[in-house]
Amino acid sequence: MKTKDGAGQLIQNKVGSSLPLIENAHGVWLVDSLGNEYIDGCSGAVVVNIGHSHxxxxxxxxxxxxxxxxxxxxxxxxxxxxxxxxxxxxxxxxxxxxxxxxxxxxxxxxxxxxxxxxxxxxxxxxxxxxxxxxxxxxxxxxxxxxxxxxxxxxxxxxxxxxxxxxxxxxxxxxxxxxxxxxxxxxxxxxxxxxxxxxxxxxxxxxxxxxxxxxxxxxxxxxxxxxxxxxxxxxxxxxxxxxxxxxxxxxxxxxxxxxxxxxxxxxxxxxxxxxxxxxxxxxxxxxxxxxxxxxxxxxxxxxxxxxxxxxxxxxxxxxxxxxxEDLVAASAVGGEILAAGLRKIASRHAVVSETRGLGMLRALEFHNPGLRVGAVAEMVRLEAFTRGLVVYPTTGGFNDACIIAPPLTITESETLELLERLDRAVQGVEDALNPPVL
Ligand SMILES: Cc1ncc(COP(=O)(O)O)c(C=O)c1O
Incomplete structure (x- = not known):
């Protein structure tokens, strides 16, 4: 980060922060400059409804x-x-x-x-x-x-x-x-x-x-x-x-x-x-x-x-x-996604709710007294390191992550998304409740 006047600093959400450089994208997949692949589990900010690079x-x-x-x-x-x-x-x-x-x-x-x-x-x-x-x-x-x-x-x-x-x-x-x-x-x-x-x-x-x-x-x-x-x-x-x-x-x-x-x-x-x-x-x-x-x-x-x-x-x-009949695909795919999210909710005590309609879904989490939003941010980071992007809510009222992949997502990609999310939520649960040795 350069701070001298006129040095052309890029301002992002956190001044001075740096994020992975995105290189290319196709369908539900994003690839960064190091070759890491991510499933775009939230279509950016619930934007990319028809998938990337159509x-x-x-x-x-x-x-x-x-x-x-x-x-x-x-x-x-x-x-x-x-x-x-x-x-x-x-x-x-x-x-x-x-x-x-x-x-x-x-x-x-x-x-x-x-x-x-x-x-x-x-x-x-x-x-x-x-x-x-x-x-x-x-x-x-x-x-x-x-x-x-x-x-x-x-x-x-x-x-x-x-x-x-x-x-x-x-x-x-x-x-x-x-x-x-x-x-x-x-x-x-x-x-x-x-x-x-x-x-x-x-x-x-x-x-x-x-x-x-x-x-x-x-x-x-x-x-x-x-x-x-x-x-x-x-x-x-x-x-x-x-x-x-x-x-x-x-x-x-x-x-x-x-x-x-x-x-x-x-x-x-x-x-x-x-x-x-x-x-x-x-x-x-x-x-x-x-x-x-x-x-x-x-x-x-x-x-x-x-x-x-x-x-x-x-x-x-x-x-x-x-x-491509993607509105109907959203309704059908949304039910598959919802069923998987309910399964994740039932496996993890840290999840308090799952809800949504079509391909706009969310998991909400219990917060054990941390800053509001801190648990959702932990889930985002755990998911990110496992190659999945989710979208934490930012209202300042709760800890939830929106799951809203492109409407073009295939069933096998949805199952891969759910698998990565399940492991991310497990990672958060382990961090919040470290095993007693
Ligand atoms: C419901 C709703 N309205 C308005 C906006 C603002 O849209 P934009 O960020 O494109 O200005 C958003 C963005 O997240 C939104 O979710």
């Missing part, structure tokens, strides 16, 4: 790069942008797509579309509700919606929107749910809305918890109840599907598990699947028509939003997802 996408990158990589969306459209918007509408049932560069930007855009929607229909609503334990992104608006350790960085600059109790049930080690009082949760939502006297514009939620808690699934009736309450109060329901969308949970959108149709949906991660930074906000016709029949203008946007290279990549990623 030949179709590599070809699409080259083909588009040979034509045009950038024009500004204020001056030109591209066929790739039209195609991707049409494909997304067909796959999700939403009327319109707004392309941005990251999940945080997609959430910020959803915030701004909601504010604009109410201005267009002549109402002044500026307040949002979201959940106490949630992650919606690293920009100020998204952090204001988030109940996550990262929010502290924004301090007083962030609004305190994240006030609803998290609706996630804890589960037993065998995967069965403990009951939650859905009526009480929904009564709490109503109370918050009443307290804001007509000021609530939107309610944000993660259909399945991501980086904050790790793959917690809401109880039956909760999301349906949120939809009903939003309808009764004219509020927009806004799903953050940045992690859960694009087939990750075994449906194209995770809300499809409950038949709930939010007004706005933020997509990210799996849309570019690691091949390019791209994200999108989906609008239903209620919101789109209000804008189209109102001012007809969207005052906003980011320089790289909808650039031809990124939308061409997203078009191909979506093509692969559909042509």
């Amino acid at each position: 030949p179709r996408v590599l070809r699409a990158i080259k083909d588009q790069a040979d034509k045009v990589t950038f024009v500004h969306r204020g001056a030109f459209a591209s066929q790739a942008m039209y195609d991707t918007a049409a494909k997304l509408s067909e796959a999700t049932g939403y009327a319109g797509s707004w392309f941005v560069g990251s999940g945080s930007e997609a959430v910020e855009a959803a915030l701004q579309f909601a504010l604009q929607y109410f201005r267009e229909i002549g109402e002044e609503r500026t307040w949002f509700l979201s959940h106490a334990r949630s992650y919606h992104g690293n920009t100020l608006g998204a952090l204001s919606l988030s109940g996550h350790a990262r929010r502290a960085v924004a301090g007083q600059l962030a609004y305190n929107f994240h006030t609803l109790p998290s609706p996630y049930e804890s589960q037993t080690k065998s995967g069965s749910s403990r009951q939650m009082d859905v009526d009480a949760l929904l009564a709490g939502v109503e109370a918050q809305i009443t307290a804001r006297t007509g000021d609530v514009a939107g309610i944000f939620f993660e259909p399945v918890s991501g980086a904050t808690l790790g793959a917690n699934v809401p109880p039956a009736g909760y999301l349906e109840g949120l939809r009903r309450i939003c309808d009764e109060h004219g509020i927009l329901l806004i799903a953050d599907e940045v992690m859960t969308g694009m087939g990750r949970t075994g449906k194209m959108l995770a809300v499809d598990h409950w038949g709930v149709r939010p007004d706005l949906v933020a997509l990210g991660k799996g849309l570019g699947a690691g091949y390019t930074p791209i994200a999108a906000t989906l609008l239903n016709s209620r919101v789109l028509d209000a804008i189209a029949h109102g001012s007809g203008r969207i005052v906003g946007g980011h320089t790289y939003g909808g650039n031809p290279l990124s939308v061409a990549v997203a078009r191909e990623v979506l093509g692969v997802l559909l042509d």
